[in-house]
Amino acid sequence: MSIQVILAQALLGLNVGVFYAMLSLGLAVIFGLLNIINFAHGAMYMLGAFIALIGYSFLEQWFGVSVQIGFWASLVLVPLLVGLLGVLIERILLRRLYDLDHIYGLLLTFGITLILQGLFSNYFNVSGTPYPGQPESLSGVVNLGFMYFPTYRLFAIVLSLVVCFATWFFIEHTKLGSRLRAGVENPNLTQAFGLNVPLMITLTFAFGAGLAGLAGVLAAPIYSVSPLMGADLIIVVFAVVVIGGMGSIMGAILSGLALGLIEGLTKVFYPPAASTVIFFLMVLVLLFRPAGLFGKEK
Amino acid sequence: MTNRILFILMLIAGLTAPFFAYPVFVMDLLCFALFACAFNLLLGYAGLLSFGHAAFFGGAAYITGYVTKEWGFSPLLGILAGTGFTLILGGVFGFLAIRRQGIYFAMVTLALAQIIYFLALQLPFTGGENGLQGIPRGELFGFIDLNNSLTMYYFVFAIFLIGFGIIHRTIHSPFGEVLQAIRENEARALSLGYDVDHFKLLAFVISATVAGLAGATKAIIFQFAALTNAHWQTSGEVILMTLVGGLGTVFGPVIGAITVGALSHELSAFGSWVQVILGTIFVVCVMVFRRGIVGEIQRLVNRKQN
Numbered sequence: 190m191s192i193q194v195i196l197a198q199a200l201l202g203l204n205v206g207v208f209y210a211m212l213s214l215g216l217a218v219i220f221g222l223l224n225i226i227n228f229a230h231g232a233m234y235m236l237g238a239f240i241a242l243i244g245y246s247f248l249e250q251w252f253g254v255s256v257q258i259g260f261w262a263s264l265v266l267v268p269l270l271v272g273l274l275g276v277l278i279e280r281i282l283l284r285r286l287y288d289l290d291h292i293y294g295l296l297l298t299f300g301i302t303l304i305l306q307g308l309f310s311n312y313f314n315v316s317g318t319p320y321p322g323q324p325e326s327l328s329g330v331v332n333l334g335f336m337y338f339p340t341y342r343l344f345a346i347v348l349s350l351v352v353c354f355a356t357w358f359f360i361e362h363t364k365l366g367s368r369l370r371a372g373v374e375n376p377n378l379t380q381a382f383g384l385n386v387p388l389m390i391t392l393t394f395a396f397g398a399g400l401a402g403l404a405g406v407l408a409a410p411i412y413s414v415s416p417l418m419g420a421d422l423i424i425v426v427f428a429v430v431v432i433g434g435m436g437s438i439m440g441a442i443l444s445g446l447a448l449g450l451i452e453g454l455t456k457v458f459y460p461p462a463a464s465t466v467i468f469f470l471m472v473l474v475l476l477f478r479p480a481g482l483f484g485k486e487k
Numbered sequence: 488m489t490n491r492i493l494f495i496l497m498l499i500a501g502l503t504a505p506f507f508a509y510p511v512f513v514m515d516l517l518c519f520a521l522f523a524c525a526f527n528l529l530l531g532y533a534g535l536l537s538f539g540h541a542a543f544f545g546g547a548a549y550i551t552g553y554v555t556k557e558w559g560f561s562p563l564l565g566i567l568a569g570t571g572f573t574l575i576l577g578g579v580f581g582f583l584a585i586r587r588q589g590i591y592f593a594m595v596t597l598a599l600a601q602i603i604y605f606l607a608l609q610l611p612f613t614g615g616e617n618g619l620q621g622i623p624r625g626e627l628f629g630f631i632d633l634n635n636s637l638t639m640y641y642f643v644f645a646i647f648l649i650g651f652g653i654i655h656r657t658i659h660s661p662f663g664e665v666l667q668a669i670r671e672n673e674a675r676a677l678s679l680g681y682d683v684d685h686f687k688l689l690a691f692v693i694s695a696t697v698a699g700l701a702g703a704t705k706a707i708i709f710q711f712a713a714l715t716n717a718h719w720q721t722s723g724e725v726i727l728m729t730l731v732g733g734l735g736t737v738f739g740p741v742i743g744a745i746t747v748g749a750l751s752h753e754l755s756a757f758g759s760w761v762q763v764i765l766g767t768i769f770v771v772c773v774m775v776f777r778r779g780i781v782g783e784i785q786r787l788v789n790r791k792q793n
Contacts (some may be wrong), residue, residue: 226590231510259705282774291590292536293773298722307762424719430599431591461609468602472583479586480742 193336195457200451203446204342204411208234209467210445211404212426213433214353215397217441218360221373224394225283225294226430231423232305233271233398237405238320238414239309245322249331260322263406271402272395277396284387284392302420310418317413345407352403353442362439428471434481444482489788490630495739501644510640511708516748517643518705520532521650523728523740525697530726531735533690538593538722539580539600540698543573544602545717547699548706549613552622555707557612562625562633566646569703570696576603577695578688585687588673592709597719607717619712639708646704650697655737657693666690687727698725725764730772733779742780 212230227233243251243379244266250466258266276339278301286293318370328346330337346470360366371379380386405419412418426445433444462469475483504513506674517519522544529535551569554560560568584595602688607613614620633639657663665686669676677683706712713784718780725749754761786792 220590224590226594229691282775285774287778288535292593294588295536295771296726297773300766303723303762303766303769305766307759307764307766310759310762313496332748420719424597427603429592431587431598449581464609465602465605468598471595473599475586477581481760484615 198457206446206449208246208404209429209449210442213441213445215400219397219437221281229301232302232420233401234405235419237267237402238409241406241409242320242414258450260324267406268399268403272399273397275395279391308447317415319413320409323410352420356440424434428467431471432474435482437483439481504534505640507543510636514643514708517647518701520741520744521647521701523744524654526725527729529739533666536593537596539596541721542600542603543695544702547702548712551706552619552712556622566703573699574696577692581688581691588726604717620716621639622710630746636757649702731779736781739779739781
């Protein structure tokens with residue numbers, strides 16, 4: 190097997206890995222402050238892709254307005270819209286469940302997943318609709334020296350990495366981030382110091398949701414947009430989160446990237462196992478390091 | 488006392504149901520009811536949320552289907568084989584899953600179940616997306632023909648009663664009391680000297696086995712092991728059934744399975760809207776109806792008695 194093939198698959202794997210990283214980062218950030226796992230995270234990723242698709246292809250057909258929202262506009266608008274949905278979910282529903290067992294938050298967001306997935310299944314084919322809005326400037330391939338790689342995918346990798354590391358920097362190295370960490374450490378004490386913890390919680394949930402939405406927009410030109418795209422992905426991301434442990438932001442990012450890479454390489458060496466390799470790795474981690482690779486059990 | 492009355496009511500309803508309703512539909516409900524009872528043992532009594540019970544329900548169906556179709560096992564032996572498979576699988580999954588707590592437990596079970604789903608999709612004997620078809624119903628004890636739907640019905644009802652009895656017995660044993668102690672306060676149960684992991688694992692295995700029994704029976708009824716039964720959505724459905732009927736109540740899962748099953752059946756003409764409606768019920772249950780149907784009734788009865 191040529192080194193080119195392996196490198197190509199590794200890069201494609203990294204491409205999947207940045208999506209894992211962005212989603213598990215969002216899950217970890219939300220889990221840190223709210224102590225819940227957002228099952229609807231996958232649905233929000235799907236929602237992001239669909240809003241971009243509808244904005245580009247269906248506005249005139251459905252609403253009679255002859256506006257087309259391009260890729261670049263979507264890249265900004267969609268995370269804001271999905272984040273707004275996150276605000277509504279947190280304020281109206283999740284907020285009332287904080288005093289209960291945390292599994293109720295998981296069950297609630299599972300219900301929201303079913304609603305979103307069912308809604309889009311009514312109007313769109315399960316096998317997927319292509320997103321035609323990939324900008325002209327990102328089409329074609331780039332010569333990386335050892336291989337040619339699609340420009341758009343390279344762009345998606347770089348942008349996702351920038352967003353992930355910016356988030357890490359913000360949380361770990363800015364004043365606002367230190368307040369957030371204080372809220373994670375001890376919400377009551379933080380509130381006693383005059384910080385608005387409920388607002389922080391809302392914004393954190395919205396931020397995580399927006400991150401999922403952004404991942405959805407980035408994924409739209411690569412994969413066809415389907416009502417099931419989020420559900421398939423989120424279960425893998427759960428395994429990523431179990432492997433990495435949700436104790437650290439950097440841990441979530443790195444384990445996402447690494448597992449995407451491993452999945453990509455599995456496609457080269459033993460294709461049938463590509464869809465399950467992450468789950469088997471999770472089993473190994475559970476056996477030998479139950480708290481996760483970067484884990485601090487909460 | 489109320490439980491005894493309810494049990495007699497259930498017995499009468501179960502014995503007469505095929506004369507009022509389409510037997511195959513009632514058999515389907517019974518399988519889901521048993522599945523939900525098994526699930527309830529774990530969530531309702533041990534406080535463990537498994538998001539992967541479809542692996543047992545669906546997985547057992549494939550094993551039962553395979554051994555009756557390819558190896559010519561009798562239906563009873565086939566069901567035992569499927570159930571035995573989930574006994575072992577439950578042991579393995581349980582051993583791995585109880586290493587993490589709370590929300591992680593749910594994620595681990597979900598991810599493990601996904602392995603079974605992909606195996607059911609990819610292994611050569613499973614029929615891929617079409618599922619394993621053409622499973623024979625065969626003859627019970629070698630002379631009772633199960634192709635007669637009324638005979639089949641009473642066979643299924645007997646299995647349901649056995650499974651229900653196992654769950655009921657487990658809940659009301661000292662073992663069940665310890666499970667509830669673990670649910671209420673794991674650290675305290677541990678400090679009282681109970682081997683918490685041991686109890687959790689055993690509860691998981693019992694729950695998985697009975698869920699497998701339900702799935703194996705379903706394969707014989709429909710002569711078909713469906714891929715959807717191993718899908719995570721089925722894991723979600725059984726959670727919904729238990730939640731609607733009443734978490735941690737003996738009859739709640741049965742009522743919930745009948746309610747949700749009948750609802751999905753009635754709404755099946757609406758296509759994907761069913762999913763939207765089920766999702767909405769999920770949200771409503773979690774927000775304002777956490778006790779479920781049976782739980783609410785019990786609360787009203789208790790209030791009257793006081």
